[in-house]
Amino acid sequence: MEKLASNINRRNFIKITGITGTGFILGLSVKGNDVGQIANLSEEAISYELTPYVVIEKSGVISIFNSKPEIGQGTFQSIPSLIAEELNLTLDQVTIKQTSGQKKFGPMQFAGGSMSVRSEYFLLRKVGASAREMLVLAASRQWNVPVEECYAQDVKVFHKPSGKSLGYGELAESASKLEVPKSPKLKDPKDFMLLGKNVQRPDVPLKVSGRAEFGIDAVVPGMVYASIEYCPVFGGKLVSYDDSAAKKMKGVLSVETCERIIGKYKYEVVAVIAENYWAAYQGRKGLKVKWDYKGNEKFNSVEYAKHLHELAKKDGVIDIDRGDFNKTFADAPVKVEAFYETPMVSHSPIEPMNCTASWYDGNKLELWVSTQVPADIVGSFAKAYGIPEENIKLNMFFNGGGFGRRLYNDYIHEAVQLTKKIGKPVKLIWSREDDTQQGPFRPMTFSDLKGGLSADGTLVAFQHKVIAPSLDASDKEGYDATKKDGTMTEGISEQKYEIANMKNMYVHADIHIPIVAWRAVTSTTLAFAQECFIDELAVKAKKDPMAFRLQMLTKESDTKNVLLKLKEVSNWDNPLPKGWGRGVAQYEFFAGLGGYVVEVSTKGTGVKIEKAYAVIDLGTVVNPDMVQAQVEGAMVMAITAAIKNGITFEKGQTVQTNYNNNPILRINEMPQIEVFILANGGPSIKGVGEPGLPPFAPALCNAIFAATGKRIRTLPFDINKV
Amino acid sequence: MPVYEINVNNKPYTVDVEATMPLLWVIRDFVGLKGTKFGCGIAQCGACTVHLDGNPIRSCSFPAAGAAGKKITTIEGISENIDHAVQKAWIELQVPQCGYCQSGQIMSAVALLKNKPTPTDADIDAAMQGNLCRCGTYKRVRSAIHRAAELAK
Numbered sequence: 001m002e003k004l005a006s007n008i009n010r011r012n013f014i015k016i017t018g019i020t021g022t023g024f025i026l027g028l029s030v031k032g033n034d035v036g037q038i039a040n041l042s043e044e045a046i047s048y049e050l051t052p053y054v055v056i057e058k059s060g061v062i063s064i065f066n067s068k069p070e071i072g073q074g075t076f077q078s079i080p081s082l083i084a085e086e087l088n089l090t091l092d093q094v095t096i097k098q099t100s101g102q103k104k105f106g107p108m109q110f111a112g113g114s115m116s117v118r119s120e121y122f123l124l125r126k127v128g129a130s131a132r133e134m135l136v137l138a139a140s141r142q143w144n145v146p147v148e149e150c151y152a153q154d155v156k157v158f159h160k161p162s163g164k165s166l167g168y169g170e171l172a173e174s175a176s177k178l179e180v181p182k183s184p185k186l187k188d189p190k191d192f193m194l195l196g197k198n199v200q201r202p203d204v205p206l207k208v209s210g211r212a213e214f215g216i217d218a219v220v221p222g223m224v225y226a227s228i229e230y231c232p233v234f235g236g237k238l239v240s241y242d243d244s245a246a247k248k249m250k251g252v253l254s255v256e257t258c259e260r261i262i263g264k265y266k267y268e269v270v271a272v273i274a275e276n277y278w279a280a281y282q283g284r285k286g287l288k289v290k291w292d293y294k295g296n297e298k299f300n301s302v303e304y305a306k307h308l309h310e311l312a313k314k315d316g317v318i319d320i321d322r323g324d325f326n327k328t329f330a331d332a333p334v335k336v337e338a339f340y341e342t343p344m345v346s347h348s349p350i351e352p353m354n355c356t357a358s359w360y361d362g363n364k365l366e367l368w369v370s371t372q373v374p375a376d377i378v379g380s381f382a383k384a385y386g387i388p389e390e391n392i393k394l395n396m397f398f399n400g401g402g403f404g405r406r407l408y409n410d411y412i413h414e415a416v417q418l419t420k421k422i423g424k425p426v427k428l429i430w431s432r433e434d435d436t437q438q439g440p441f442r443p444m445t446f447s448d449l450k451g452g453l454s455a456d457g458t459l460v461a462f463q464h465k466v467i468a469p470s471l472d473a474s475d476k477e478g479y480d481a482t483k484k485d486g487t488m489t490e491g492i493s494e495q496k497y498e499i500a501n502m503k504n505m506y507v508h509a510d511i512h513i514p515i516v517a518w519r520a521v522t523s524t525t526l527a528f529a530q531e532c533f534i535d536e537l538a539v540k541a542k543k544d545p546m547a548f549r550l551q552m553l554t555k556e557s558d559t560k561n562v563l564l565k566l567k568e569v570s571n572w573d574n575p576l577p578k579g580w581g582r583g584v585a586q587y588e589f590f591a592g593l594g595g596y597v598v599e600v601s602t603k604g605t606g607v608k609i610e611k612a613y614a615v616i617d618l619g620t621v622v623n624p625d626m627v628q629a630q631v632e633g634a635m636v637m638a639i640t641a642a643i644k645n646g647i648t649f650e651k652g653q654t655v656q657t658n659y660n661n662n663p664i665l666r667i668n669e670m671p672q673i674e675v676f677i678l679a680n681g682g683p684s685i686k687g688v689g690e691p692g693l694p695p696f697a698p699a700l701c702n703a704i705f706a707a708t709g710k711r712i713r714t715l716p717f718d719i720n721k722v
Numbered sequence: 723m724p725v726y727e728i729n730v731n732n733k734p735y736t737v738d739v740e741a742t743m744p745l746l747w748v749i750r751d752f753v754g755l756k757g758t759k760f761g762c763g764i765a766q767c768g769a770c771t772v773h774l775d776g777n778p779i780r781s782c783s784f785p786a787a788g789a790a791g792k793k794i795t796t797i798e799g800i801s802e803n804i805d806h807a808v809q810k811a812w813i814e815l816q817v818p819q820c821g822y823c824q825s826g827q828i829m830s831a832v833a834l835l836k837n838k839p840t841p842t843d844a845d846i847d848a849a850m851q852g853n854l855c856r857c858g859t860y861k862r863v864r865s866a867i868h869r870a871a872e873l874a875k
Binding site: 070071072073074200201203204205206207208209210211212213214216217219250276277278279348349350351352398399400401402403429431432433625626629630632633634635636637658659660664665666667668670672673 | 743762769816817821823828851
């Protein structure tokens with residue numbers, strides 16, 4: 001266990017690169033467009049153009065590199081398993097090492113978009129299968145027997161007729177001299193030992209014993225600590241500061257300025273450097289900072305919401321224009337219109353943003369950090385600081401939660417600027433208040449919906465107009481509001497419902513607050529509006545909401561299968577106790593497809609979530625237990641976003657400060673959930689981490705309508721006072 | 723700064739810190755044990771939970787001076803070989819996701835089981851609602867506490 005824990009640190013990485021000369025290395029070439037081509041790298045010195053994933057040492061020690069940051073989604077098990085499976089290895093027979101943005105491991109070293117397993121599933125199996133075939137061929141040549149008589153098992157290659165064997169380590173050198181098979185034979189899924197099985201995660205023992213190392217746990221000799229004072233009002237500018245009192249405080253070493261860089265925004269901020277974190281944090285109380293709020297102190301959420309309502313009167317940029325919405329809607333005998341609102345929310349991973357950075361020798365940088373984007377850090381920081389990529393050494397740690405927040409490198413830039421300024425390694429830790437108040441946040445989206453029903457209750461005309469600030473506009477300068485912005489209409493035009501006339505659009509709203517992706521991105525809010533509105537239409541059509549949806553799904557589709565599965569597992573047609581209600585919702589978007597049936601009971605003025613049935617459609621599953629865990633967690637996050645505070649602004653400042661007034665769900669509020677996985681095999685693989693989130697809130701609110709007749713169109717809402 | 727004698731996981735330490743420095747930072751930055759985590763600093767998330775003379779406290783909001791002469795147990799102190807019943811149950815049910823809050827979850831669960839060897843769901847609600855998990859592992863935390871109760875028998 002100790003060994004595993006320390007695998008993530010730098011010493012071991014150096015050790016492993018040091019032994020590669022004597023080992024057998026197989027990797028994926030990422031030269032040019034040849035992403036999928038497997039190359040035998042053993043002959044090559046470690047090269048920044050190559051990506052070795054498997055290292056077999058002569059001693060028999062086998063290392064498998066995990067290129068996907070572990071943020072709680074289980075890549076420390078799922079990704080190495082893809083290679084190990086094809087090598088007929090179990091995970092306790094290998095050492096798992098985390099890649100840390102080295103160019104040779106390619107641009108896919110990130111955790112985001114529910115991509116990890118689906119992007120690597122066949123590529124990494126091919127790596128493992130090639131290595132297996134080379135080891136087997138090497139053994140057959142050594143014994144001078146037909147290769148068909150040999151097979152790989154238990155870290156050895158066996159000759160079936162004679163029973164003799166050679167270890168992988170013994171074969172590594174001769175195998176490394178062989179050509180890499182062009183199309184290695186992948187294992188038949190029926191022979192899988194790891195894939196599709198509930199294999200225990202190797203990081204769990206570390207995480208129940210305090211031995212798992214997160215970025216905040218990094219210790220570097222000679223390091224000092226930093227805590228940063230930010231302008232309380234977004235968009236304010238630093239005018240001046242008096243640090244005389246702060247500098248007299250115990251443990252405070254100096255006060256420096258640096259820049260927070262988040263998307264297109266740059267904020268000058270004031271950092272207290274101290275001997276320990278507590279002293280740095282306390283030191284901020286000794287600062288007298290003068291800010292110019294530049295009029296941004298007038299900003300508040302109530303006025304901004306009014307502004308979005310005004311904008312909703314405008315036409316937006318067309319996302320889809322199918323059939324003739326205007327005419328069919330005008331002609332429809334039954335028209336339904338509704339307006340939905342959602343709030344900004346924070347990511348709030350329990351590990352606050354932190355980074356330890358050391359700038360040394362004038363042009364070298366070492367980082368110790370929890371991040372979702374190691375490849376991006378090495379590439380973009382080399383550019384930003386004008387140093388070669390090979391001068392950046394990134395040390396990867398387990399992420400204490402990601403949810404999208406650790407896709408952004410603002411806190412890493414801060415630490416780098418500070419270490420550059422003071423010439424010592426700096427450990428920067430954000431306080432929870434910094435994290436809650438400074439964002440970046442998930443944007444709110446408002447939705448203006450229109451639906452036209454024919455006389456027989458068929459949905460013939462549909463419109464979803466999204467009114468919201470844009471992630472792209474926050475990310476970089478030069479946003480063009482006349483162009484289509486797919487992120488802000490995510491999924492609304494791609495649902496499988498067969499609706500003849502559809503006209504969806506996006507109305508852009510400016511905002512000066514940094515907004516970014518949050519787990520399941522814009523689908524987390526758009527699904528709420530869209531799938532609740534579908535429910536409203538079902539009610540107007542006097543149809544059962546499940547039947548209404550299925551009637552719009554005459555063709556075979558994964559969506560239809562998800563709904564049918566939900567219908568079955570929730571016993572949809574069975575009556576519920578008096579005062580109960582059930583609701584259904586599904587949503588398909590870039591990350592995948594999931595759906596819920598939620599049951600609620602009424603309790604005084606409020607409702608209680610009795611039970612959630614979740615169905616996630618994957619095609620192929622690597623670890624069913626981990627998938628269930630991801631959906632369980634996604635539901636918790638969805639409940640928090642639906643019924644807890646959200647982020648609001650008054651006088652230009654974030655109202656919420658910490659978990660006391662920006663609460664997240666607690667164990668006593670946790671409803672029952674059962675997760676069902678649709679995985680019929682096949683080459684189409686959908687994502688796991690995000691699809692469990694978007695359909696929950698609409699299923700819940702549809703259930704509340706069924707139980708109480710009250711339609712919830714604004715999130716968050718108070719579940720105790722519906 | 724005052725000098726304090728504190729006992730962490732049955733080992734004595736002498737630390738020279740401000741009296742008001744939270745015990746959390748004493749444990750992490752002076753004693754050097756990193757298993758106890760910083761989450762909120764205001765006793766709202768429970769990631770920093772340790773035992774003080776056997777009782778769970780939020781070390782982020784507990785002053786160093788108050789720990790002098792007391793016995794502190796951290797996640798590193800509950801077993802040598804990751805074989806406490808709670809840890810075994812946590813592994814069996816694969817509770818952690820990111821894992822960051824789990825030291826605190828486990829310290830609260832260990833304290834609960836010491837006082838109530840066979841806790842009800844209501845006992846679990848009461849003892850564990852101070853421990854936040856952003857990944858949402860609550861269903862498994864509950865099951866694992868029941869399982870640990872069985873394992874400890």
